[in-house]
Amino acid sequence: MIRTLRNLFRLFVILWTLARHDALFLQELRDSLPGLALLGRLLTRQGVKGRQGQRLAAALTELGPTFIKLGQALSTRSDLVGEQIAEDLTQLQDRLPPFPGAAAVAIIEAQLEKPLAQLFSSFDTEAVAAASIAQVHFATTVSGEEVAVKVLRPGIERAFRRDIDLLYWLTALGLRAQPRLSRLRPTEVVEIFERTCRLEMDLRMEAAAASELAENFHGDPWFRVPRVDWDRTAQRVLTLERIHGTKVCDTTALTAAGHDLKQITAIASASFFNQVFRDGYFHADLHPGNMFVNADGGVTVVDFGIMGRLDRATRYYLADMLLGFLTGDYRRVALVHFQAGYVPAHQSIEIFTQACRSIGQPLLNKPLNEISLGRLLAQLFAVTDQFEMETQPQLLLLQKSMLTAEGVGRALNPEINMWELARPLIEDWMREHRGPEARVIDEFEGLLTALRTLPAALRGTQRTADLLERGVRLSPETVATLIGSASSRQTALWPLWAAVIALGAMVGWLAAGH
DSSP, X not given: OHHHHHHHHHXXXXXXXXXXTTOSOHHHHHHHOHHHHHHHHHHOOTTOOSOHHHHHHHHHHHHOHHHHXXXXXXXXXXXXXXHHHHHHHTTOOOOOOOOOHHHHHHHHHXXXXXXXXXXXXXXXXXXXXXXXXXXXXXXXXXXXXXEEEEEEOTTHHHHHHHHHHHHHHHHHHHXXXXXXXXXXXXXXXXXXXXXXXXXXXXXXXXXXXXXXXXXXXXXXXXXXXXXXXXXXXXXXXXXXXOOOOEETTOHHHHHXXXXXXXXXXXXXXXXXXXXXXXXXXXXXXXXXXXEEEOTTSOEEEOOOSSEEEOOHHHHHHHHHHHHHHHHTOHHHHHHHHHHHTSSOTTSOHHHHHHHHHHHHGGGTTSOGGGOXXXXXXXXXXXXXXXXXXXXXXXXXXXXXXXXXXXXXXXXXXXXXXXXXXXXXXXXXXXXXXXXXXXXXXXXXXXXXXXXHHHHHHHHHHHHHHXXXXXXXXXXXXXXXXXXXXXXXXXXXXXXXXXXXXXXXXXXXXXXXXO
C-alpha cells in the first residue's frame, strides 16, 4: 500500500512536469489511455514552444538524474518513441548543478581510506563538469601527475532505486492496459536500463571499460584513451589521466591550430569502424563533448559509462545486411534477418524482401558520402511492428551511436562522409571476414567445434541406451538432459552427422588409391 501511494504521488509529479512542458503528447495518450489523456488536458500548459522531443527532453531534465538517463536510453528506441523524438532526445544535455566540493572530498577520503593530502598535492574543489550521476574535478597527484577525478553524487543510488521501482510499476500497468505493447518488450527495456545505470554507478566498471578500450587500440598512435589511476579508483571515485586538447566540435580552434579536419574525420571514422567490427566493443556515447583532438592531431575519447558489445555473429549479420543494402541485394538482406532469427519463420520472406527494397532502393544511386547508415538502420527498425521483429537492444544502441558518430563527421566536414573515408577498412574487413575464403574457414571451424562435442554426445547416447536396455522408463526431457540440454539437441546431432560425412569422405579418398 505504501509503495502504491508513493508511486501514485511520484506519478502525479511526473504528469505535472510533463504537462507544464506540453510533453504528454495527448493524441498518443488518447489512443491508448483515455483517462490519462483527460488528466493531461487538465494539466497541460498551452503555448510551449519546440518539437515534441525537445519538450520531452526539457521535462526529463527537470525530473532529475534517473529521467535524464531514461531520456538518453529512449534516444536509442525509435521503435518506441518515433524517429524524430529519438533524434531530439540525443541532444538531451546531461548537465546539472554541481554538489559542494566538500562533499566530493568527503566521498574521496571515505572511498580511498586516506586523507586528501596523501592522495593529491592539489585538488580543485570547484567541479569542471557536473552530470546527472557524477561530477569531475581536476587535481594533481602527490607524484605530480595531472588527473581528472570523477565522483558520484551523494544519494544517487537511493534516488535511482525509487525511480526504477516506479518504472517497473508503470510498465506493469501499461501492459495490463495495452497487452499489444508486449512486442516492444518494455519490461526488458526497464531491466536493461536498470542494469546499465547500476554499472554506471560503479565507477570501477567504467575504469575497466576504459582499460579494455585502451587495450584494443594499443599501439595505435592516432586514437588514445586516458590511463586509469587504479590506486585512486574505487566504487564511487574514478581517477583518469587528465586530457589536454580541443573539443572535436570546435572547428574554429582546430583550424586555427593548423589541424587537418579531413584527417581528424578519417581517424574518428576508422576508430569507430574498428570498435564495431574489429573488436565488437564500442564507445556508445561519442558525442562531440567526449572527443578531443590532441596537439599532434590524434583523437582522445573520455567518459566510458555507456559501452556496447556485439558478438561475432551479430557483426557478421550487420555486415551482410549493410552490404546487401549497398549493393541492392534485398533478398540477401531479408535472408540474414531470417537466419539470425530476428524475423519469425512464419513471416513471408518475399514480403519482407519487398519492405527492404522500399528502404534501400532510394540509396542505390547515391554516392556513399550521402548515405547515413545510422538512418538506414532506423528505417529498418521502423518496420519491426509489421513483421513481428523483436527488439534487438544491442543494435538499437549501435544505431544511435552511428548517428552520433555521423553527426561528429558532419560537424568536422559537411562535404565528407565518415563511411567514405572508412571505405578501404570496410572493404578489407568484408574481404577477410565475409569473402569465400572466410566462409570456408568459418565452416571448418564449425566442423571442428562439432567434432569436439561428439564424444560427449556419444557418451550421452550410450548412457540412454544402457538405461533403456535395463527397462528404465525415460521421459523426453530426461533423454534430452542425458544427451545434452534441450536447446543444444540440434548441436548434439550435428557433430554426429558431420563426423559420419567426414569419415565417409576420408574412406572414399583412401579407397580411390590416394
